Amino acid sequence: MPKLPYSFYQQEDVISLAKQLLGKKLFTLINGELTGGIIVETEAYNGIIDKASHAYNGRFTPRTSTMYKTGGISYVYLCYGIHHLFNVVTGVEGSPHAVLIRGLEPTDGLSTMFKRRNMQSLAPKITAGPGALAKALGIDKNLNAKDLLGDEVWIEDVKTKYRNTQIIASPRVGVAYAQDNALLPWRFYIKGSQFVSKPNS
DNA sequence: TACGGGATCGTCT
DNA sequence: GACGATCCCGTAG
Numbered sequence: 001m002p003k004l005p006y007s008f009y010q011q012e013d014v015i016s017l018a019k020q021l022l023g024k025k026l027f028t029l030i031n032g033e034l035t036g037g038i039i040v041e042t043e044a045y046n047g048i049i050d051k052a053s054h055a056y057n058g059r060f061t062p063r064t065s066t067m068y069k070t071g072g073i074s075y076v077y078l079c080y081g082i083h084h085l086f087n088v089v090t091g092v093e094g095s096p097h098a099v100l101i102r103g104l105e106p107t108d109g110l111s112t113m114f115k116r117r118n119m120q121s122l123a124p125k126i127t128a129g130p131g132a133l134a135k136a137l138g139i140d141k142n143l144n145a146k147d148l149l150g151d152e153v154w155i156e157d158v159k160t161k162y163r164n165t166q167i168i169a170s171p172r173v174g175v176a177y178a179q180d181n182a183l184l185p186w187r188f189y190i191k192g193s194q195f196v197s198k199p200n201s
Numbered sequence: 202t203a204c205g206g207g208a209t210c211g212t213c214t
Numbered sequence: 215g216a217c218g219a220t221c222c223c224g225t226a227g
Contacts, residue, residue, distance in 0.1 A: 043219070052219070063212060081210035083220050100219060131220045141211095174219050197220095204226085214215085 001025065001156040003149050009071035009090050014097040017090050018044035019188045021099060022167060025107065025156045026086075030138040033112045037127060038158070041103025041189040041196045043172045045087070047096055052178035055096035066145045067096035074153055076134070076144040083131030084140045088148065088155070102173070102187070104133040105195045113137075129197040166191050173198065 004024065011017050019042070027036035045053040054064045054077075066075045067089055075087040075098050091097035104127040106113055113119075113136040117126050127133040134140075139153070146153050169185040176182050189196045 045219080054219085059213095061213070077219090078209095078211055080208080080218055080220050082208065085219065087219090102219085125221090129220070135221095172219070177218090202227090205224090207223090208221090210217105212217095214217105 001158060003154045004157055006070075006072045006149065009088065009148065010092060011071070012091060012095075014044045014046050014090050014099060015186060017097075018042040018099045018186065019167060019169075021088070021101070021155070022188055022190055023158050023160065023162045025158055026101060026104060026137070026153075027108065027156065028137045028139060028143070028153045029151060033109060033138070035106075035109030035112050035137050037104040037106040037108065037133075037195075039101055039103070039155075040105050040193040041101070042187070043100040043102055044186040044188075045098045045100065046186065047091070050178075051181040052172060052175035053096065053098070064096065067098050068094055069145070071097070072148050074143055074146045074148060076139060076141055078141065079131065084134040085130045086134050086137070086139050086143070100130060101133065102130045103128055103189060103193065103196045104136075105193065106136065124194040128195045132197075162190055 021042050048058045055067050070093040071090040073089045075089050079085050087098040087100050127136045170187050171183045172187045
């Protein structure tokens, strides 16, 4: 399948884009090991007006500078000192929009994922949750600010789209501190998928 | 099954 | 010097 083009990532509406990413396939190729799967859960972070975003109110630091670049690159950062979280930078240069990938249905490189996750057999927890899927795909800070049309990390288009009725919109996870923005329904996931990070219905 | 807390460190104040 | 866009394991019921 072809990689998603820059024109996809440079769409203005990050909310719509987060929904469109459901059903696409995310891959990494690290040290010759290919791993990947179908995206089943995302969250949109909507630029400088979004209190849950690292770039809220135009905050620009060495870490967040990646978010301000042109859509079509990765944004990886460390959370709670332990977990790497993988985001897609979207929009035009100067607009710090991003989509957090939170859930993945593994399809490629299962044995490599087992090894990285220290697991023996397939269980949802292997890639359910942003920290878990990053570890399964071998994602760490070295994959920050990578071109998503390169050969280390990329997203492929997929013909079979989910129907709208299979997509649930809900509040984002872990952003209670964002006050009046905390309840915005900017988390999207596939209804009933086992690889979504929280109970779904 | 459900809940609670510890792990662990880069980033910004 | 405090705190997370989290995960995992222990304990209890």
